[in-house]
């Protein structure tokens with residue numbers, strides 16, 4: 001065992017880890033990742049747990065002492081290296097994988113807790129009946145995922161999917177922000193999050209965490225023949241309708257990868273049937289999907305193809321209501337041309353915003 005461990009140490013690239021940056025308002029930890037290294041991130045109360053495979057490093061315990069990060073600890077294990085990043089109370093971590101000219105790296109940014117409100121409001125008068133103002137409602141936070149991007153164009157027909165999904169998503173962000181809703185985008189330009197499709201979809205899915213209110217992934221449909229039109233909306237679950245399977249595989253990355261990710265998601269969907277939280281969340285996802293489907297059909301006059309459940313990788317781990325909407329068929333001559341029209345994109349974005357707003361304002365409380 002000892003010899004084996006020694007060999008692993010020799011074979012795994014030596015790793016200088018992490019690069020630490022202290023900035024105004026946040027602390028940045030950068031983990032450079034060799035080609036074949038994999039990672040997983042989990043949040044356990046005030047500790048970010050990063051599990052790496054394919055790298056090795058000596059044990060270490062480093063006190064950081066920034067306003068956001070107390071310390072980090074490096075713990076080499078049998079087949080994985082675990083790094084525990086201990087946060088200061090209220091600090092908020094965000095992570096993203098980058099893969100560009102500067103190399104492949106996981107960037108963990110830990111932000112300061114929002115500073116307490118300045119004491120500009122006069123203190124309540126002593127005695128008497130204090131009219132304490134109602135606590136300000138927390139702003140709603142929505143995650144918008146423009147499907148595909150970068151090396152992955154998505155469907156290519158009359159239009160290129162990645163361009164339409166981004167255009168609609170950016171417009172949707174504008175509309176939501178104007179209505180006081182905060183928006184987090186999985187991408188803001190023509191880029192992929194990772195060259196590895198599974199990692200790419202997981203990184204998008206990871207943004208659907210419990211600090212956000214809902215997740216909407218925007219896609220453009222195709223049937224390969226240019227004969228279909230209309231709008232479809234999806235929630236996560238087993239792909240009941242077998243005729244949808246080809247499309248699900250396509251959206252899960254296509255080819256062998258798409259098939260593998262679909263199989264994984266199918267078996268997860270099966271196991272979630274007995275997960276009370278997942279079923280509870282699914283109920284709200286279905287409600288959001290219904291609002292979105294109705295609103296889109298009403299605003300565009302497009303054919304209503306219905307709401308389905310399917311084993312879509314990008315929705316599989318959502319802890320908040322999460323849907324994937326196919327806003328139209330990009331390989332249909334007429335509908336494809338519509339999707340390319342900024343005025344039509346605006347109509348689609350407005351319809352999505354209306355449905356999201358309706359869900360956020362009364363969706364949860366109105367549901368039975």
Ligand SMILES: [Zn+2]
Nearest residue numbers: 147154219220
């Ligand atoms: Zn797509």
